[in-house]
Amino acid sequence: MSSKPKSAALQNSLLAAIQQKAPASPPPEGNPTPPPAVQAPAELDLQEAPPQRSERRRGRVGSPVQFWFHDEDRHLLRELAAWLAGQGLRPTDSMVIRAALRTAKTGGPFLQAYREASELDGRLKQHKL
């Protein structure tokens, strides 16, 4: 008859033990620390290069590009980078994107992925309106 309150008391004490032992993050407003460098947003390295830089590196092949990434895209990029890290590499975002471009295949799955990405694209939505 008294088993239910006893069980509830036990559960409460176990929950209190978890609260005490598990790590706790501070609330979001008290958290001004920027994320670590490896988890920085997934823009290419060259995005923030000032114009003078291109003059200094005239012999360099390629040009700066800017992407708009959603959180979902960053997540995918990080997963690919994590996989490469598992292979003993230290991938940069640029290298991951370049590798992905080289392995992408045209066809139905690519078309479907493009359509899904288009659904998320705010600029395309504006044009449609």
Added chain:
Amino acid sequence: MNAPLNITVLAKKGGVGKTTVSLMLHEAFRQAGKTVYVQDWDPQGTSSKALALLIGEQKVSRQEADIVIWDTPPSLDDTATATAARSADIALAVTTPAPFDIWEADEAAQFVQSKNSKAIVRIVVNKFDKRTILGRLIADSLKLVSVPSLPIMISERECYKHSGPHGWKVLDSAAREEVLQFAVALLSLA
């Protein structure tokens, strides 16, 4: 900001209950008011499907969570398993009481130790039933493995399977106590 506690759940083979253990831990920590992120790297994606039903989209990122649970593919050859092993503060090699599974769990535990010497590695017995022969022999079976096991075993209960899409509310009192005791035992290692 405190670094999250990374708990990697792995096994060399499928069907031993990696996802069940991951989801039970998720629910236990959530009940205690902790923010939990489940990194589902199992290609079956069962954790993700269950979480979509339980909480919808995960509310926090991996960096913001108090606890990150890594649910891995049922293979030690997969690079995702290796990455999860390298990230682990605590690694749980899940097994059933069957000797074949226990041997594979021992290999999984040794795999983590080879990838990440700092990780605390434990064998977790899932689907335990003390009324069966294998259940009665479990203490002897675990003597054959090189890695210690967690003292709390997860019992064979139908409500655990039911809780996949329905969460904490469908667990009976005994199951809740067991899962919470399991979580406390786990945190005591860290």
